[in-house]
Amino acid sequence: MTLDLLITNARIMLPGKGLTEATLGVRDGRIAVIADRGADLAARETLDCEGLWLLPGVIDPHVHFGFGSPETDFETESRTAAIGGTTTVLSFHRSKDIRESCDAARTLGETQSCIDFGFHFGITSHLHVQTLEEISARFGVSSYKLYMMYKGAAGLAQGFTDIDDGLLYAALRQAARIPGAIMGVHCENVEVIPLLRDELRAAGRDDLKAWNQQSPDFLEAENVHRVCYFASKTGAAVNIVHLSSREALDEVRRHRLRRNGPPIYVESCPHYLFLNDESPAGTYAKVNPPVRSQDDVEAMWEGVLDGSITTIGSDHVPRKRATKDKTIWAASNGFPGTGMILPLMLHEGYHRRQVPLARIVELCAANSARIYNLPSKGGIEVGKDADLLVVDPDLEKVVDPATLESHADYSPYEGMKIKGWPVRTLVRGRCVMQDGRITDEARTYPGGRYLRRAQSDAAS
Template identity: 50%
Template sequence: MTFDLVLKNGEIVFPGEGVARGSIAVKTGRIAAILAPDESVSARQVIDCTDRWILPGAIDPHTHVGFGAKEQDWTTESRTAALQGVTGLMTFWRSEDLAQSTPGWQREGEARSVIDFGFHFGVTSRSHVDAFPALAAKFGVTSLKVYLMYKGANGAAKGFTEVDDALLFSALAAAARVPGGVVGVHCENTEVIPFFRDPIKAAGRSDLGAWDDQSPGFLETENVFRVAYFGEKAGCPVNIVHMSAVESLDLVRRMRHADRPAINVETCIHYLSLTRDSDIGDLGKVNPPLRSQADVDGLWEGVRDGAIQTIGSDHVARKRATKGPDLWGATAGFPGIAQLWPILVSEGYHRRDIPIETLAATTSRNVAALYNLAGKGRIAPGYDADFAVVDPDATTVVRPSDYPSHSDYSPYEGMELRGAVTHTILRGMLLSENGQLSEAVDAAPRGQYLFRAN
């Protein structure tokens, strides 16, 4: 047999399992065989992976496509991802009428994206909850997100008047009736924030640490308890998205029990690499806030021992001009999808000796398992041939100008990270090589929508 592609003589990273030297053969977009190091086969294309890892392509579970330049984000952000070993993304889709708006947004992604993509539905009203079982069956979206930061006055200021604990519980009850259903929640008690914020602003503070002080980590932890407890009573698995505080993780460890619905935890690379003391000013404003070095270290231990299942970027492609005029007026959030692998390899593997197979599971196998992504997340015959080839000892210097993103800055700008993606491959197609996007893929995007209903 002549294969379409062979990744030759690399260190194959089996997520959550181990590393073994060998080659991978690809046929018609899927992994056809795992070959011994000395096994020779015929292929139309061969990529020499000597002294490099062959990793499953990352699936970023937490992105916000459309918050930068609307539908154009599918073009710019998917290509940015493809340059750095990310072969799939999950993004939040929020609309007053999800049934009416979702087909058009899906079509925009299919027309523009060079990587695969799926949706989480954002819940801001009871009508969203009531419609969810039918929406899940129709669009293959089995995950919801509830924004507890939009309760009360904070939500009303953005036009959301129905976000309360009743909406949270009803969303959990609805998702419990959907096969594979899971509810992700932004945990942050915004009702207490004014108690801290008002005197901080009155004191004239606008340093990055003020954003943490006005919404301290225990306000996240308090919401984590409510979500996990409600999830148990509703019989629904929950996902604590973008966890930022180690106290929250400690609570989850205590609340987990084998006979209760799962409490999943996601963190993001900025909570593993940046702190409230990072010298990035207003660029570092994000919700929840950047925390202390102790939080960073504690979350990494959660990655090491598996208490944290998934890691994303919370990528938002806004311009630098939106990050001002001061901390209080700046938009929250920043880009990061291109730094997933460099941060994990540099900060996790090299700096903290976390096994690469453990890190790989957080962006592939565990994401696919949580969100029911068939054929994704593993390196095994029959699975989609999605790969990131990484030179673990090369250096990545973060320069926003290297990427086509709508965003023109990075909170990681100037960082020298040990580890560099050399190739990105989606279903056997070479998307990028050594920082250059494939011309054929760029001209004819072939990203597919990830339909997830059972």
């Protein structure tokens, strides 16, 4: 057998074994062989890693492509993802009627993206619940998101009229009927937030800590309880997305102890592990839920280490700097970050906090592949897609938005020196990033594929 690519002199992150000196061969976009170091194998191309790490590509289960430049986000944001080692993303797609919009969104991604991608569906109406089985089967989607923060007046401002506890219950009940389905929920009690916000604004507050205080941890925890309680009554698997606080995580732990049914997953984000509400990033770090106290940051790392947190997602939103250069109340929510997951986890987790590399790989790749039904992703094993990263754990770079290729022209991490970066990104064995630059071939022919994930037709 002649291989398409032979990767030599690498320390390969193998499941259950850790970093292992070995040789890896790729054929037809998949890992074809993992052999001892120095194995005599024939290949059309050889990549000498010179002792660097070979890790599985990052799966980012939480991006919002289309919220920056709808016409070009899949091009720019897939590139910024690849620069930082993200090789698969799951982006949120929502519209009035998903049956009428998803084909066009998929085509745009297939035309522009240099990495593989799938969708979650945003559930904002009873029509979405009524058509959930249909759209799941038709488009191969098995995960969804309901936005508790868009209840009442907050929802009306976005054009959503159906979001309330009834929709939450109906969506959970319907998701429980779909094999392998997971309902993600954004947890913030938006009915109390305006009361606290008005008091802070009246006091003249205009700082990042005020954004945390207008949506404090107990409002997140209260919604987490409601979601977990309703899920226990419907038998639905749920995912608390972008969880940010100690109190909310403790609420998940409490419900897990009482529950014998489908799982409660928890996703957190790099910014909740790295930034706090005193960050000099100011409005550039404005996000929902807010970045919180340093105690909450420590709680997120405790959740990383004890297994309470299941996955890491970026909550990537690629808007421009001009939307942030305003007061804390007027600045846009969210910021770019999909290409920063691995560098931040290596810098703050591996180097500074001695988090085992195997745990980082679980959180950033393997667990998302498992819970989101991506059997060909998430690990370095024979038969899986050759989504691979050559990583220099000692490479230090200053975060510079000008080099990251996102539609967004800023980063909440800009100016920070981060240790640990990929120097080469392969998607199904094809190099799309080398030494911090997207390859000419990937620019000309992006080559990203749409991933169907419904349990009955997973063809990822």
